[in-house]
Amino acid sequence: MDRERSLYSAIFIVTSITIGLAIYAVILREQTTQTALNAQSDAYHEMLLAREAQVHFKKQVQEWKNVLLRGHDNKDYDNYLAQFLDEETYVRTTVHDLLQRLEPDSPAHRLAKDFLKAHDDLGAEYRKALMVFFETQTDRHIATDKQVRGIDRAPTDTLDALTDAIKLTGDQKVNDTLARLKTAFISIILFISLCIVLAVGLIVVLTSRLSKEIRFDQVTGFYSRRELTKYLRTVIRSQQSMFMFYIDIDQFKLINELCGHSGADSFLKHIAKLLSPNSHTQCFRSNSDEFILLSSLRNIDDAIRYANTIRENIESSYFSWAENEFSSSCSIAIIEINRSFKSIEDIYSAADLAMLECKEQGGNCVITFSEFNDRIIQRQQDMRRVHEINRALTEDRFTLYKQKVQRIASDKNYYYEILLRLKNPDGSISAPGAIIAAAEKYNIMGKIDYWVLRNTIAYLADYPEEQASFAINLSGATLSDPSCINYLQHLIDTYQITPSRLQFEITETEAVKHLSTTNIILSALRDMGCRISLDDFGTGSSSFSYLQQMKIQNLKIDGVFIKDLHHNSVNQAIVESAVKVAKSMGISTTAEFVETEEVVALLKELQVDYVQGFGIHKPEPLIQG
Template sequence: MSLLHLLRENWSVRWRPRWEAARNAVTAHESIDGPQAAHFRAMQITAVRRLFPLVILGNVVNTVAIAATFWGHIGTLWLALWSAVVVLGLGVAQVWWGTFLRRSAQGRVTASPRAMRTLTVQVAMYAAIWMVVPVTVFPSADHSGEMLLGTVTVGMLCAGGFILSAHVRAACAYVAIMALGSMLALVMSHYATQVALLSLLVVYAGTIMAMVVASARVYMSRLRAEAETERQTQLIDLLLRDFEEHASDWLWETGVHGQLRHVSARQAQALALRPGSLAQVSFLDLLEARLPADLPEALEAHARLKGCMTQWQAFRDLEMPVMVGGEQRWWSLTAKPLVDERGAPAGWRGVGSDITEARRARDELARLANVDALTGLANRYRFGRELSRLNELGEGQAPNCALLFLDLDNFKNINDSLGHAVGDQLLRCVGDRLRGMVRDGTVLARLGGDEFALLLWTHTDPLAVDTLCRHMLEALGEPYQLQDVRVEVRASIGIALAPRDGSDPESLLKCADLALYAAKAGGRNTYRFFDTAMAENARARVRLQHELGVALAKEQFAVHYQPQYHLLTREVIGFEALVRWQHSERGLIGPGEFIPVAEETGQIVPLGTWVLRQACRDAVHWPAHLRVSVNLSAVQFRSSSVVDVVDMALADSGLPPDRLELEVTESALIEDHEGAQATLMALRSRGIRVALDDFGTGYSSLAYLRRFPMDKLKIDGMFVRSLDSDQDAQAVVTAIIRLAKALRLDTTAEGVETKEQMVMLRALGCDDVQGFLISRPMPAGQVMPYLARSADVLTPA
């Protein structure tokens, strides 16, 4: 008993502390690492899991090699089962080990001691499963099999130990089981008498365990060092933040009567004076003598500083402008009163900082937040704040102001054709001209793009505003010399007056916008005052847009057809498809009322598709020599799917392509030349005819006729109706017909209403005509009866 007692005492006194120190060097424990222990355990598991792809690859290779070598020499089912357990076990372990990790409230990954014990048991079980085949197969294997098993086992022993070294318990369990299994295999084989082999195996296993422990010690040391570094970093950041918050450029201190004392060199440097000249100088008087005379904020800051010091109240970050060396600087002053041992006031001690650059940057940011960077005018935000003053007036007070919206008429064309640099220069010039015309009490702003706004708080009489608008249009209409380009631009203005048109910002903005829309609709380069009819028109437009959407969904439209008459053969050669809206309340509505709305909202695309399909379905029942002409809007023509839509309409109806004629306007061609040319060539390659509609009213450029493939020019009815009374109209029509003949194009005159007009067109060489003289547009059901009697109705002149 005495010997046992001696051994226990020796263990407790000498060896147990060493053992615990060695254990703590390779494992995490709350008694050593505190709250960090759970995170260290998680990092140990993560370090092993990170190598799982390599582990799986190595085990798969080793398993396949063993299975391939001993396949057929031992039980096939047993070998296959072992291989599956070995390989799939790793995949299960990778997923299972992930469940050991938890996320703490601070967002750190943690693991419990139980998770580490469970992981150790799993590793031991896996090592035991792995050693099943070497133990059972090695004694009866041939030489090559022995070499394979020996190589694989030693490789697994070494690699597994190093891979698991971050988790020392699991690594040691793995190495021990693998070593014991290898020894058992040697003992059961004919190598049992080779004591040297067993000794070497023991030495290798011991060496690997020693290296595992050393590696684990290094890994834990690194984890603890990183944790300590992070803690130190956080502490340093905290100290630095505290230092930065309380740092100052210079210290200042005064006596009970406000005279400076203990003047530092940095304080004297901030004032551009010698330290000796500041002794016993009143701090308040010193600052007062250096206040900028033209800055009201300076007097307010000095009064606040004087009030705080007089009442012995601490202050912080009091900003004050001072003149130093002829330059205005900004100081930030912070101070608290001093008391003596009896608690009586003893003076002031504080810090001063030169914040000139920060103040300038802040003022610049404030300026940029309210000023348009391009023109230097007020921006949308500043304008909105100024307009919000309407809401600040008390109830019953009638605000008196005028709001003007100004929009440049052809700015987009200038910007696109001459470039954004010229466009920006033009906007600056427009802003300068407007700035030179406004008076005091006017807020001039650029709202964005080419939109400007003026808010007049004075001189808001309608006659005065009318005069101002006329002068602005005249001034803006003067040419601009921009770089090497001479540019002319026009503007439209919408005007709303308060309180006549509204007494709150929202109402005035809406009214001015409606007035601007009316000015643009009235021909541009003009101005309009808001009136109630504009609001009603806007509501009617919105209502029409909604009803148009419903009509599209219910297909409440009909296609009427106007015949086209060939002057030479005196026969009907086709019909133009014209859409009508069968309104549920208003009856039949002409296209002039709803087509513009459909084009603005994009509804023209589905509407045009429906008209095209319906026209093709109707035309397929006409005689085979008759064509149908369908108008394509500019929006519809520029759609990427227009060719597919036409193909589908022809395919669904069965109408031959050569019986379809599509009419496009010049506006559909001018914006995307390449795309328009490709679309026209694709249509004409299918045999579809293309006509240029309303020729003579747009750009009428010969370049379009040369560049774009056409079959026909349609002469606008505006010229045809004046043909027998206006020589200029005759000249235009004559020129168009001659031009078309020179380019081998057909011509169709629209709007023929008298026989005299038809006689003159025939004499001028026009090919086709259409108009009320021939027939008004008719429903599809009347086309065939009309054709039956057309020979009797149309007589030669």
């Protein structure tokens, strides 16, 4: 883990450096481009000044000639001389401005200074020539011209050289800047390339390490569950026959709690040594305390012998940790993989079912999965039913029916029992008998109870004109969960119904199982104003004394005693006894499975209070239409 963290850190650092260099390269490019543009701009302005100086210097020379050749009278002379002096001043000022912009000690700077000196010398010579011009009476322009002829050549050449030097210097600055940019870019690109190569190398190392961790369990060195899935997929695709040994370490949780994670890992390594693969076996760790072995043994007898050898090796071994020794055992489920398995899920499902069988037998055993094992088939059916229950709850495919419970003395005095039905995918309705048994077995009956409570109470709120009360069956799961009272109170408060319109039926067997919790819940229900009935009385293991403890208000005699009541004197005596005890305790009685008028008449004679069955009222949907 530390190595992985170091690799991740190194990749992060290298990537960060690479990104930083890339950003720096962009910034450098922008800065260098701006520098080059600034150099071009400076060179352009310097060139403008130099060109301007050239133009005005030529005008200065031309104005000098105008003074000599056209300044015959005083007015013209003064005019041309003034223009000459203006041009001379402009040239000097322009070159001075140019000199301030040029880099000191540069060729252009030296040439600008040389020009100013030459320009000053030229000005002095021009002024001397003017003296000659005034002192000469005849052909004075010729005499003056001879004195200054050609003296403007040196300043002109210097100014031309200055212009060329400025252009050359500007071009050089731009080229130098671009060259520096190119050099910097090459260095950055090389460094970025190096970083990329380094990052790729680190990623390859990390990927290789992660790939190994994905393929192999880090504790035992066995193949991982991911590899098991891939291997099984290949087996199914190639239709190979193979034995799968699903090994679960018994009481591993205890080892984990006593020895901690470090000790548990050492224990798993100890087990892995006992499971060391051979030429015909591949080993996989599928879960914390579960291993899978795949072997190409010849037949089921060899597989059983091999599994028992593993079981005995583990059972006879001892694991030492912190000066303590621990023994262990394992449960092994053998699955013969053949063409009957169409998917990996089928194989895993078979393994889970066989392992559950192992655990129900107390562990430390070997179980062979067989499609003809009745208990495994039953478990498969239960698992499918559990799945169907969850789907029905998710898709809202349960529905409610009601059956009238009639007072035997008056057909106007009655209440309804809520019955659960299942809407099948094809639209048909069925009683969920087998599904309910699976729900109770796998502890999801509480979800169904809550669904029934919620939908029944919602119905009472939606149909206030319905004046009858309704009896709802509560399972053992709900009777063992005191929080159900809070849930019921929440529903009553939410839907604003009268609690006295609710009755709750509990079975004799389930009530006795959780008697202390049941009494707490029943007491809370009575305090709310709800009635309590004990259902299926006479078939459980309880005694009449429980009737007092649970303080029920209605006793429902199981239908097994009612169906042939008029032909069975023993059943008549049982019913008569139950009725007498109930009446002595102030408890009303209800007979179930009443189907004929003869039975109704006999029950009336035995003083049963309520009757229920197809002979009284057939179940119908709670919500009609």
